[in-house]
Amino acid sequence: MIPDPHAFLASLFQAAVKAAEPVAAIRAHLPERPKGRTVVIGAGKAASQMAAALESLWDGPLEGAVVTQHGPVAACRRVEVLQAAHPVPDEAGIAASARLFALLRDLTQDDLVIALVSGGGSALLPAPAGMLTLADEIAVNRALLASGAPISAMNTVRKHVSRIKGGRLAHAAHPARVVSLILSDIPGDNPAHVASGPTIPDNSTPEDALAIVRQYHLALPRTVMEHLASPDSAAARPDDPAFTRHEHQVIASARVSLEAAAGKAKAAGIVPVILSDSIEGEARDIGLMHAAIAREVRYHGRPFAVPVVMLSGGETTVTIGGEGHGKGGRNTEFLLSFAHSIRGLPDVQALAADTDGRDGSEHNAGAFADGESIMRMRAAGIDPRVNLMDHDAFSAFEAIGDIFETGPTGTNVNDFRAILVR
Structure with a gap:
């Protein structure tokens, strides 16, 4: 139904940006x-x-x-x-x-x-x-x-x-x-x-x-x-x-943009669900929450039947402790935490990105993740748990070629997250 999940998720992001x-x-x-x-x-x-x-x-x-x-x-x-x-x-x-x-x-x-x-x-x-x-x-x-x-x-x-x-x-x-x-x-x-x-x-x-x-x-x-x-x-x-x-x-606003992305998904034959347009909290914790929902949907068909794309917005945060930080932003940190929690889970793909086209310290808007992301990072010589602790999510996703780049979009309605479960 969706031959290229990355292209599908990117099209939802573009619909969200266009609405703003x-x-x-x-x-x-x-x-x-x-x-x-x-x-x-x-x-x-x-x-x-x-x-x-x-x-x-x-x-x-x-x-x-x-x-x-x-x-x-x-x-x-x-x-x-x-x-x-x-x-x-x-x-x-x-x-x-x-x-x-x-x-x-x-x-x-x-x-x-x-x-x-x-x-x-x-x-x-x-x-x-x-x-x-x-x-x-x-x-x-x-x-x-x-x-x-x-x-x-x-x-x-x-x-x-x-x-x-x-x-x-x-x-x-x-x-x-x-x-x-x-x-x-x-x-x-x-x-x-x-x-x-x-x-x-x-x-x-x-x-x-x-x-x-x-x-x-x-x-x-x-x-x-x-x-x-x-x-x-x-x-x-x-x-x-x-x-x-x-x-x-x-x-x-994020609400209008998520509704536009939902319309795009529906036109492609995938049922959209907007979880919230105002999610706040620590990025890695929000990643765990989204992953828990994805697992429940994939294994038990609840609270949503598959196929479904779950959409959310808002603005997460990243608390930098005394250990300092590497490269990244709140959307890539969300995804690295999410990827850990869905490791090995089939038929789940996710995109998280900032609608202004730049996530944190680097040039990317965000990144893609799936159930194989963590294994591919390890195969590339990355220890993703260390990267998560060091707030260096960009380097982890760059190593596996899953960085999402758009350049400046000309708008800004904050975080955009889309999780496809088939």
Whole structure:
């Protein structure tokens, strides 16, 4: 029925990515033209593609700038594309944040600000608050990335050490109207957590940030801890009158993308099941959970009859301990754990990949795995248990030729997982 499982799984990934393609998503949510100026701001891994899409759709004058990561970008004619580092901030990000603030000066109530926000914007928009420095913000980012904290918790901390996150960027646009168009990479699609919500205020407090620091045992600089304990770390509140004329739309998300992948599977004659679009947790633990379901389906035909493809999304985490790490990302780590647990299991193939086209530290989107993956790794001279402990899943899958590469996709709705059981 499925002669090439890898091609089938890759086609589901492509369907998921296409459903989050910026042109179609933005077209359905274009705001009305204002009497005054239209200024574009934005940040995220998909920022240049979103800006190019808006340019192609907008019938009227347009100006502004967006920030994306270093590397290939979509060509824009009227919107300036700035580049900065991800996942650890750099000086280019400081300059980019300043540029976005500058664009929002001297606006009137007749002007419109369109904010194009996608995942990755947290690192791309460093703007240390109070007496903090870029080095402080980098230290916070490194500690959070190694902590294993879910993305919502990480972004809560980031908001309270920044003067641009947590709605502060949009606050600077007052009295202009602000419309935020958001590609969500956050489980649950809370817009205030995408890119740490530069245009969306929320009700989180410095006390919430400090609680997260304690819960995940974050070792932060003394200056950061002092800032979090001061009134200066309080963020803008949703009931602030400056946000009265603001609105936001989540224009693409994991839910929509998984539904598109399910439709593709159904058209191919395979029953799709969406397990969840908002799975969080340690990547290797989520791998074990998915493997347990795959074994139950393969051997006992429950809770789903074969053939079936199980789909899931969300964002897992990888906790880096004192032992350090090798090459990889959360999707390849998920798969290496999954592969261990289905070793020898026939008729099961899986793909896990990041919808932005890059999983963690390397150039791949993700990888493929099946019941023979572990044996083939051992035959190639790899000890996959050591690789899993060393967070070096990329090297294990590269050794057997099962790396999945797409290049930058131009969108970002987080993890995509598809498990085919026949």
